[in-house]
Amino acid sequence: MTPIERYGVETPEVNKPLRADARRNRARVLAAAEAVFAAEGVGASTEAVAKRAGVGIGTVFRHFPTKEALLEAVLVERMRALVEHARSASQDGDAGVALFGFLEHVIEQSATKNAFADALSGAGVDVTQVVGDVRGELLAAIDVLASRAQAAGALRRDVGAAEVIAVLVGASHAAMWAPDAKTRSTAVGVILDGLRPGGPRKDGLR
Amino acid sequence: MTPIERYGVETPEVNKPLRADARRNRARVLAAAEAVFAAEGVGASTEAVAKRAGVGIGTVFRHFPTKEALLEAVLVERMRALVEHARSASQDGDAGVALFGFLEHVIEQSATKNAFADALSGAGVDVTQVVGDVRGELLAAIDVLASRAQAAGALRRDVGAAEVIAVLVGASHAAMWAPDAKTRSTAVGVILDGLRPGGPRKDGLR
Amino acid sequence: MTPIERYGVETPEVNKPLRADARRNRARVLAAAEAVFAAEGVGASTEAVAKRAGVGIGTVFRHFPTKEALLEAVLVERMRALVEHARSASQDGDAGVALFGFLEHVIEQSATKNAFADALSGAGVDVTQVVGDVRGELLAAIDVLASRAQAAGALRRDVGAAEVIAVLVGASHAAMWAPDAKTRSTAVGVILDGLRPGGPRKDGLR
Amino acid sequence: MTPIERYGVETPEVNKPLRADARRNRARVLAAAEAVFAAEGVGASTEAVAKRAGVGIGTVFRHFPTKEALLEAVLVERMRALVEHARSASQDGDAGVALFGFLEHVIEQSATKNAFADALSGAGVDVTQVVGDVRGELLAAIDVLASRAQAAGALRRDVGAAEVIAVLVGASHAAMWAPDAKTRSTAVGVILDGLRPGGPRKDGLR
DNA sequence: GATGAATGAGCTTTCATTCAT
DNA sequence: AATGAATGAAAGCTCATTCAT
Structure with missing residues (x-):
């Protein structure tokens, strides 16, 4: 459902x-805006x-009263x-594939679309209430993915949704940053590997 | 050699x-500039x-002809x-401690110092030749750390200096991004764990 | 006739x-508009x-084609x-009371209602023909008040309606401007005193 | 002494x-600015x-950081x-001439120079500290003129500097407002007459 | 007739850069 | 070599006015 259709939700028939x-x-x-800021x-x-x-330009400001908005x-x-x-993604049968597939998809987009990763981190914008709501939804949605993956033994048990997102931000x-495809693929693989069970070293190295 | 001494290079005889x-x-x-831009x-x-x-302000522009410079x-x-x-860090006896200690130090600073991590990624500035030189030096220095760590069995063998830096950028x-200290610590631990040997899953999941 | 009825003039037959x-x-x-501009x-x-x-907003412009209108x-x-x-006021029995009561009433309103006094002076707006009509009516109405007051010996004989209005504008x-009630009251009193007979000094001071 | 020379005062020789x-x-x-705003x-x-x-335009904003400034x-x-x-004006021998000459000079300028009178009233600008200082100086300067005129019997005794200024604002x-020279001259004369002794009517009309 | 979304000229303000002192 | 005043091209934002619905 696109945000455009949300309008329709509030106006069931005609309004x-x-x-x-x-x-x-x-x-x-x-x-x-999405395209221009990305570029x-x-x-x-x-x-x-x-x-x-x-x-x-007046139309832009009519809909969004400041640039920050x-x-x-x-x-x-x-x-x-x-x-x-x-x-x-949570619909996917295999919980591990569901989680890691999602993560890789997001990371892939980040590599292409400039500053897409910043969407997760707030990118210099003071995040306000509105963003807070969606952030909550994102946490919840990822919590579902993470919990299922943990139950299936595909994700370390010592991480929650917040940690998964932090790692995702990092991987993005x-x-x-990676200068070429091979470096990118390896580095991302390394980071995601950290999420898999078998995880924290028990040898006291850290 | 500090950046200041580079000036001396242009006056070979006497300063x-x-x-x-x-x-x-x-x-x-x-x-x-470092302080102001960080803040x-x-x-x-x-x-x-x-x-x-x-x-x-004239003095600033005398030394750096443009803001980008x-x-x-x-x-x-x-x-x-x-x-x-x-x-x-390469002087450290334990190669593993040397590498991971260095990585954690850099990451720690990033969390504190605004946009320090961006120093590694180019932060929106078009990286030019000059940066290229230092980047080479950094790659070489980290290559030393990485090679020694691999020889000591403390680092996955399928990563090179470039991948280590990419992971470092990600961890930073x-x-x-992490909202609190606990999340930060866990997430960073997860990412760095990915660098340790025992590494890539063999179960064919990826 | 209220301004509303003027519309009726353009639809002579039926409304x-x-x-x-x-x-x-x-x-x-x-x-x-009156309220907003005053505030x-x-x-x-x-x-x-x-x-x-x-x-x-379309309705505003339908009735008044420009902001100036x-x-x-x-x-x-x-x-x-x-x-x-x-x-x-001209109905009042005492011609002096009629005139000065009117003046004081207008001045009082001016002190309260922001820029009310400017209504008389044109307040930055280029006064056009329409205003000219009402201005004529005002001059006539005040001429009645002034003439009666002069006949009753309550107003200097060397002033006409135009001068009375000018003085009224000034008093307003x-x-x-007066910072407090006492100053306001005294200053207004002084100015209105100038209108009373006994008027121009004969001692050659001016 | 022009405002330019004030600078010189603080830099007696060279600086x-x-x-x-x-x-x-x-x-x-x-x-x-004075010319443009007046026009x-x-x-x-x-x-x-x-x-x-x-x-x-940058130069204007360098000297005055906002338009309000x-x-x-x-x-x-x-x-x-x-x-x-x-x-x-206070130097003038005749105290009455000094005061009324000053008043008439100011009023004359007002008639010519658009909004000159508003300088006294603050003209829509929120008057701040700086203006407050000068206002105090003006009050003091006029107080001198007024006191001397009262001592000389040329000014009503029931008005102070504040009232004189209020009347001046009104006369300006x-x-x-006056549409022609004759009306202007008469109206101003009437208002200033109110300031002369012999003042408040004793006939009980007000 | 009423509505309010769209328009774009114009306003205030900032800032990298130049240059006279 | 250092200074900081001057510059003017944007940028963000407002608002009178038009016009499709």
């Missing part, structure tokens, strides 16, 4: 046909977002997509 | 006393750096410190 | 019931007026109220 | 020759001020001029 264009524009602005970084100008969305909305959007993905950045 | 203050100023500006992010104004250094110099400075640290970001 | 809401809206917008100054946004009036309408409205007041601003 | 141009520019910006009102753009001063500086400048004028606005 205000007036807002059809507004809705369309809000979605276009959000998509444009040029959060320093990209709001004007660039407007141009990309094919709307006037826009950034936040993009963040929330990205996190929401993660939540969706995590939830659908490792993937972004 | 004129005239340049004493220039040298001092360059160092002060660099230190100020306020790379968006901080050059003027703020000048003020912190106690010099006029200044950022780059800070980056190089940070990486050089890493190189120094890695080199001195994981540490930065 | 279609259709226009009932339009009329109501025009009045609500005008009242809202926030003429810099207040048209949107704020619409919100206060409980109508869409809206300001002008507010001005006319205020002046019309003054005219009404002056006319009803003096009242607005 | 920082560097600031010669800065001083010149500050004065030019201030003069330009177009306080809504005039800062850019217009810069253009008029023949400097870049610029407005305030203009205000202070105007008030300071008033203070100077009042002080030099009356002058600004």
Whole structure:
């Protein structure tokens, strides 16, 4: 379910046909912002977002009253997509495949889409209440994946959802930093290996 | 060789006393830039750096012709410190302790010092030739640590210096993202565990 | 005749019931504009007026094609109220009480209602033809008050309606400027005293 | 003494020759602002001020960090001029001529220079500490004029400096409002007459 | 007729960079 | 060599006005 459809949820049959264009524009602005910020970084100008969305700059500010609000909305959007993905992954029969498949998918995207990993870390934006809500949902969704994986013996028992996310953030950045595909693949493999049981050394090395 | 001494390179014969203050100023500006950018992010104004250094803004631009050059110099400075640290760590008797001690030290700093981890990843700045040089030095220094650790059986044999750095970058970001000390400690432990031998699963899961 | 009825003038035959809401809206917008501009100054946004009036911004512009037209309408409205007041004051038996009572009432309001005095002076708005009509009516109404007061020996004979209004404008601003009630009362008293006979010094001081 | 020379006071002989141009520019910006705001009102753009001063817009903001600060500086400048004028007027032999000459001079300027009278009333700008200081000086300077005039029997005894200023503000606005020279002259005369002794009517009309 | 979303010129403000002193 | 005043190109944001619904 895309965020656009959420609107439909609150307006089951018909409500205000007036807002059809507004809705369309809000979605276009959000998509444009996602693309522009991914390509040029959060320093990209709001004007660039407007141009990309094919709307006037006033329209951007009508929907998102400050640039920070826009950034936040993009963040929330990205996190929401993660939540969706995590939830659908939980349907997978094999709990281990479900968890690690999800993690690898996210990491893969990060390597491509500049600053996608930052969606998880808040990327310089002061995370507010709104983000807090989605963050909770993400934690819950990943908790499901993690618990099932632990029950199936595919995940270390000493980590919770928060730790899994932290490791995911780390792996994403490792993937972004790696200069070539081979390094990236190996480094990510190493990090994810740390999550598998057989885990913490018992030899006292640390 | 400190970055300051590089200036001496351009005056092979004698170091004129005239340049004493220039040298001092360059160092002060660099230190100020490091502090200011760490505290306020790379968006901080050059003027703020000048003020912190106690010099006029013209002086900053005399030493670093653009803001990007200044950022780059800070980056190089940070990486050089890493190189120094890695080199001195190689002196440690226990190769495993040497490597992991170094890694944990760097990660610890990252959690504290805003954007220190970004020094390794280039932090939005287009890394140029100059950085390339230091990066080579860092790779070499870490290669020494890694090789010795592998010889001592403390590090997986399928990773090289590049992979170790990638994992380090990842662990640093994981540490930065973690909301509390316990999560941070566990997540970092998990990631570093992945580097230890006993490594890649043999069960065909990946 | 209220400003609302002017609409009727354009529909000489019948007042279609259709226009009932339009009329109501025009009045609500005008009242809202008066309140908003008084509270926030003429810099207040048209949107704020619409919100206060409980109508869409499009409705405001339907009734008043530009912001200046809206300001002008507010001005006319205020002046019309003054005219009404002056006319009803002329009914008073004592011509002196009628005039000075009117003046003091206007001044009192000025001290309270931000920029009320500016209604008389045009307050930065280019006064156009429409205002000119009401201004004529005001001059006439005050001329009646002044003439009667002069006949009764309560007003200097060397002033006409224009001068009385000028003095009234001055007294209003003096009242607005005065930092406290005592200063205000004394200053206004001084200014109005100048209007009473016994008037211009004959001692050659000016 | 112009505001420019005040600088000289603090730098009796030589000090920082560097600031010669800065001083010149500050004065030019201030003069330009005074002219532009007088001509177009306080809504005039800062850019217009810069253009008029023949400097870049950055220069305006270097000297006055916000537009409000610029407005305030203009205000202070105007008030300071008033203070100077009042002080030099106090030198006049005839105390009555000194006071009324000063008042008429100010009023005359108001009629010409748009919004000059507003310098006294704060004209929509939130008056801050700085303005407060000058206001105190103005009160003191006018107090001298008023006291001397009262001693000489040229001014009502029931008014103080605050009341004189309030009346002055009123007279200025009356002058600004008056549509023609004759009305202006008469109205101003009437208001100033109220300040002369012989003052409050004793006939019980008020 | 009413609505409010869209528009874009224009405003204030910041900041990297230049250059006269 | 150092200074900091001057510059002006953006950037974020507002608001009168238009127009599709």
